[in-house]
Amino acid sequence: MGKKFSRREARQEAFKLIFELNQHMDELEFLFENLSSEKPEAELAMPYIREVVTGVSEHYDELTELICQNLLKGWTIERISKASRAILMLAIYEIRYVDDVPDKVAINEAVELAKTFDEPQNASFVNGVLAGVLKK
Numbered sequence: 001m002g003k004k005f006s007r008r009e010a011r012q013e014a015f016k017l018i019f020e021l022n023q024h025m026d027e028l029e030f031l032f033e034n035l036s037s038e039k040p041e042a043e044l045a046m047p048y049i050r051e052v053v054t055g056v057s058e059h060y061d062e063l064t065e066l067i068c069q070n071l072l073k074g075w076t077i078e079r080i081s082k083a084s085r086a087i088l089m090l091a092i093y094e095i096r097y098v099d100d101v102p103d104k105v106a107i108n109e110a111v112e113l114a115k116t117f118d119e120p121q122n123a124s125f126v127n128g129v130l131a132g133v134l135k136k
Helices: 007-024 028-038 040-058 060-069 082-097 103-117 122-135
Strands: none
Touching (some): 007 040, 040 082, 103 122
């Protein structure tokens, strides 16, 4: 089976699937199967990946609303990059629904995802939105 998938690696794969949700909202099983066949080493991390991706899908409207409530005046969700949107949804889902992920870890990991998969300056934007979510 190979090396064990870390939570960070699992989170990265979950982010990628959440990013794809916009185009494949009705094809979650296809996305999971595709990940399993492309990255068999992710097998042990699949329960976490399934939990957060399915959770984001089920709470999509709620998560979108929380993002909108924490944007600066004049900003709309359409203005946010798709990568930042997916990162925010993953982090907010973890903060609200995943008990074994401390809030600070969810935020730190979201900032790291933004640095890796989005424009580097969006990391501070992601941090600001998540700080607002925590305050409420």
